[in-house]
Amino acid sequence: MKLLIHDYTPEEFAPLAAQYDGWDIVSDDGTIRPCIGCFGCWIKTPGQCVIPDAYQTMARRIHAAEEVVVCTKWTYGGFSPFVKNVFDRSIGVVLPFFEIVDGEMHHQKRYPEVKPITVHFRGSGLDSEKQALSRRYVDAVCLNLQGMVKGVTFEELPAPARKQADDRPVSGTVLLSGSLRGKAANSRALLERLNRRLGAEIVDLVSCHGDYAALAARLRAAETIVLATPLYVDGLPSAVLRLLSALEQDPGGKKRVYAIGNLGFYESRQIQNLLAFVRSWCEQCGYVYGGGLAVGAGAMNAQLLKLPGAKNAVAGLERFASAILDGRSVNDHYEDSFLFPRAAYVLAANHSWIPKGKKNGLTKEELRWG
Ligand SMILES: Cc1cc2nc3c(=O)[nH]c(=O)nc-3n(C[C@H](O)[C@H](O)[C@H](O)COP(=O)(O)O)c2cc1C
Numbered sequence: 001m002k003l004l005i006h007d008y009t010p011e012e013f014a015p016l017a018a019q020y021d022g023w024d025i026v027s028d029d030g031t032i033r034p035c036i037g038c039f040g041c042w043i044k045t046p047g048q049c050v051i052p053d054a055y056q057t058m059a060r061r062i063h064a065a066e067e068v069v070v071c072t073k074w075t076y077g078g079f080s081p082f083v084k085n086v087f088d089r090s091i092g093v094v095l096p097f098f099e100i101v102d103g104e105m106h107h108q109k110r111y112p113e114v115k116p117i118t119v120h121f122r123g124s125g126l127d128s129e130k131q132a133l134s135r136r137y138v139d140a141v142c143l144n145l146q147g148m149v150k151g152v153t154f155e156e157l158p159a160p161a162r163k164q165a166d167d168r169p170v171s172g173t174v175l176l177s178g179s180l181r182g183k184a185a186n187s188r189a190l191l192e193r194l195n196r197r198l199g200a201e202i203v204d205l206v207s208c209h210g211d212y213a214a215l216a217a218r219l220r221a222a223e224t225i226v227l228a229t230p231l232y233v234d235g236l237p238s239a240v241l242r243l244l245s246a247l248e249q250d251p252g253g254k255k256r257v258y259a260i261g262n263l264g265f266y267e268s269r270q271i272q273n274l275l276a277f278v279r280s281w282c283e284q285c286g287y288v289y290g291g292g293l294a295v296g297a298g299a300m301n302a303q304l305l306k307l308p309g310a311k312n313a314v315a316g317l318e319r320f321a322s323a324i325l326d327g328r329s330v331n332d333h334y335e336d337s338f339l340f341p342r343a344a345y346v347l348a349a350n351h352s353w354i355p356k357g358k359k360n361g362l363t364k365e366e367l368r369w370g
Contacts, residue, residue: 001064002065004025006026026086032054034085037180037185042096043359043367046092046366046368046370047063059090062090063111067118074126074154075123076244077276078134078236088232092110096353098265099346104267105267117150120152124156124158124159126154137234140234141234162248166253167253171223173198173224173225174218174222175200180206182204183204185204186302197321208243212246220247221253226324231262231271231274236274247285258293259275261274261295261298263296266336266345268336275292291320291323293316300337312336312337316335
C-alpha cells in the first residue's frame with residue numbers, strides 16, 4: 001500500500017480522492033498534537049509516539065508503505081504546519097543512534113528499506129530560488145529519515161492577499177524559546193546566556209498552551225524578536241510554524257528578527273535550511289531578518305556554556321548580543337564544537353540512550369525493535 005500525507009481541506013481533496021483509492025491516507029482532522037521533544041518514540045515505546053492521538057503510529061505507517069507521497073502548502077520553503085507535525089511525530093522510523101553518512105552525522109536505520117518519497121508543493125511566487133531551497137530541504141529530510149527522493153514538484157497558485165508589517169508602534173525585545181521542553185530546553189539555555197547582555201524578557205512557546213494567536217499578539221508589539229529553536233526533521237518544529245503562521249496573518253509593526261538554531265547532530269551547517277525558513281518568513285511578513293546563529297552539537301553545547309568546550313557557542317552568542325544591542329543585522333554564523341571531536345560526540349550520544357531505555361525496562365536490543 002502507498003501512503004499519502006496531505007493538508008488539503010475536505011473540499012479541496014474531494015475531486016482528487018479517486019486517484020488515491022486504496023491508499024493509506026493521513027489528513028488533517030484538526031486533532032494532531034505537536035511533538036513535545038520527549039524522545040519517548042526512541043526510549044519508551046520504540047517506533048511509536050507516546051502521544052495518544054490518531055497520529056501515534058506514523059513511523060509504522062511509513063514503514064508499511066511501499067512509497068510515500070506528500071502534498072503540502074509551501075510554507076517559508078518547507079512543509080505546512082500540519083505536514084511538518086506529521087513528520088515531527090514520525091522520527092521513530094529511525095533509531096536514536098548516530099552514524100556518519102557522507103561526512104555528516106545522521107541516524108541509524110530502524111527498518112532495512114529506503115523509502116521512496118515524492119513531495120508536491122503548492123504556493124505562489126515559487127521562483128527558482130524558492131524551489132532550490134525546498135529541494136535542498138526535501139533532500140535533507142530524506143537523508144535524515146532514510147528515505148529516497150523520488151520527485152519534487154511545484155504547483156503555482158494565485159497569490160493570496162497578504163498583510164505586511166505596518167507603522168503600528170513597537171517596543172522592546174522578546175526572547176522566544178521555540179522548544180516545547182520548557183525550562184529544560186537547550187534553546188532556553190542559549191537564550192539565558194544571551195540574556196546576560198540583554199536583560200530582556202524570555203518567553204517559552206510551551207507557555208501559550210497552543211494559543212498561538214495570543215502569543216502572536218504579544219510578539220506583534222515587539223521591536224525585536226530573538227527566536228531560539230531546535231531543529232526538528234531538518235526544519236522548524238511544527239509548533240513554531242503554527243506561531244509564525246499566526247503572526248503572518250497580521251504581522252503588526254515593523255521589527256527585526258534574529259534566529260538561534262540548535263540541533264542534536266554535530267554539524268551546525270545542518271541548520272542552514274531552518275535559518276533560510278526564518279528569513280523567508282521575515283520577507284513574507286515585511287520584517288527585517290537580523291541574522292542567525294547555528295550552534296552545532298547543540299544538545300551538548302547549550303548545557304555546557306560555562307565550560308571551555310562551548311567556547312565557539314559563547315563567542316557566537318556574544319557577537320549576536322552586540323548586534324542585537326546595536327540594532328544591526330549580521331550574516332548567519334555557524335558555530336561548531338570546540339575541543340570536542342565528533343567521534344567522541346557520537347560515542348557519548350550513542351551510549352547515552354542505553355541507560356535511558358533501561359529506565360523504561362528496555363535493553364539495548366529492544367531499543368532497536370520496530
Ligand atoms: C521530532 C524531533 C526531530 C528532530 N530532528 C532533528 C534533526 O533533523 N537534526 C538534528 O540534528 N537534531 C534533531 N533533533 C534533535 C533536537 O534538535 C535537539 O535535541 C535539540 O537540542 C533540542 O533542543 P531544545 O532542547 O531546545 O528543544 C530532533 C528532535 C526531535 C524531538
